[in-house]
Amino acid sequence: MNLELTQTEENYLKAIFGLSVSKSKAVSTNSIAEKLQTKASSVTDMVRRLSEKKMVDYKKYQGVSLTVAGKKTAVKVIRKHRLWEVFLVRHLDFSWDEVHEIAEQLEHVKSIKLTKELDRFLEFPTHDPHGDPIPDENGNIAYHTDMMLSSLEAHEKGVVLGVKDSSKSFLIYLDCSGIKLGSTISVMSKEVFDNSMKIEIEGEIMSVSQQIAKNLFMKKLKNERLISR
């Protein structure tokens, strides 16, 4: 058995990692299949291989969870992915909704020195262009425990730190609406019946659905209205 991991295997580990963040329990075959756009039977096969390589714990019909080695590998790949995203946006003029698929390829390039030097070149960034934290060399992740836009109340304001859903369509929506990382948003009012919000951003007033508001990480700002009173 070859101990080196293929790109596919790394992608499986990443997917399992992503799924096990929210649920602390074992991850189901079907959920992995859905996330990777493949079939459950393929997942079963792969999970068995990863189990032989001691990357996941797996008991038939009981789902999978990452071993320490598996988690370590997944985090390394995520680190590379996010570092490349920073590079693409900062130096190659990509916008944040374009970088994902390219980073998906770059994340599998194998060279410890490469990752290290890239990190240094980028001056040790802590977050990628979507606001997601970049794991450090030892695999530690500084999750930001900030609130979502949806949990801000009327007359409060905050700064956009990142997105939870980083699907292309969502990112494009944000671009079109002029919502960027670092944008300051003031909540004007909240509709009771659908939880949509009227917000003000750089002078513009617009409405966002709860769906949108639930996917924007915000840093709440001291409310100036209170101060000026």
Next chain:
Amino acid sequence: MNLELTQTEENYLKAIFGLSVSKSKAVSTNSIAEKLQTKASSVTDMVRRLSEKKMVDYKKYQGVSLTVAGKKTAVKVIRKHRLWEVFLVRHLDFSWDEVHEIAEQLEHVKSIKLTKELDRFLEFPTHDPHGDPIPDENGNIAYHTDMMLSSLEAHEKGVVLGVKDSSKSFLIYLDCSGIKLGSTISVMSKEVFDNSMKIEIEGEIMSVSQQIAKNLFMKKLKNERLISR
């Protein structure tokens, strides 16, 4: 049949391209096998596939040659390889003997915009760290027709432009000897019996074998001795 090329297929095209530069005739199965460290039977299989994809012309027992499409693809991959090498050396503190294997991975990342932006970011370099020319966006390659060190005569001097053999061991040898791109070398004398040369480089005097001298591209400099006469 899938028209997208796999990394392996791209590597075969690159190898065939490399082999057909020197020999204008069709390339032999064995030479490809040797270059790619694989077996002749594997080459036959792959060449048949590439032939179906109209990337090579192939007649049994008659060797292979690239079609226009095949050459175009090969050159694109080489372009990406060399651009990444420039990036690694210039911005990530790699030395020229370390970059090859990483560039072998990066060259397969698929994104037209990526290549374009990388080129711009690097300010449109014309040569990679080994002195090899970087094909332009249209696939044109500016081969330098300069001479080898071995063809310089005693009392002549020149500047190191690049290497022909870019094997790791050779590059390491050059590093240790203090021979760099841009170094000025003066030929002191040539031994008749083994064609080795006594050279002077940055004040140091050393001896290089013909083997070495035949693999260094040089730009001959006007001989100051002649001028001062």
Next chain:
DNA sequence: ATTTATTTTTAGACTGGTCTAAAAATTGTT
């Protein structure tokens, strides 16, 4: 608790890429 629905796994087949061993074609030598 038995039946039904869902999830998961197996079995078997396909593709891309590789190999070994043997057959076929080409080239070299006398």
Next chain:
DNA sequence: AACAATTTTTAGACCAGTCTAAAAATAAAT
């Protein structure tokens, strides 16, 4: 021209990764 040596191709097998279709296990519903 005939034999030997070399090169190239075929045949058959294997691994990684995928699929479909069917079987087995688990979960849900009555």
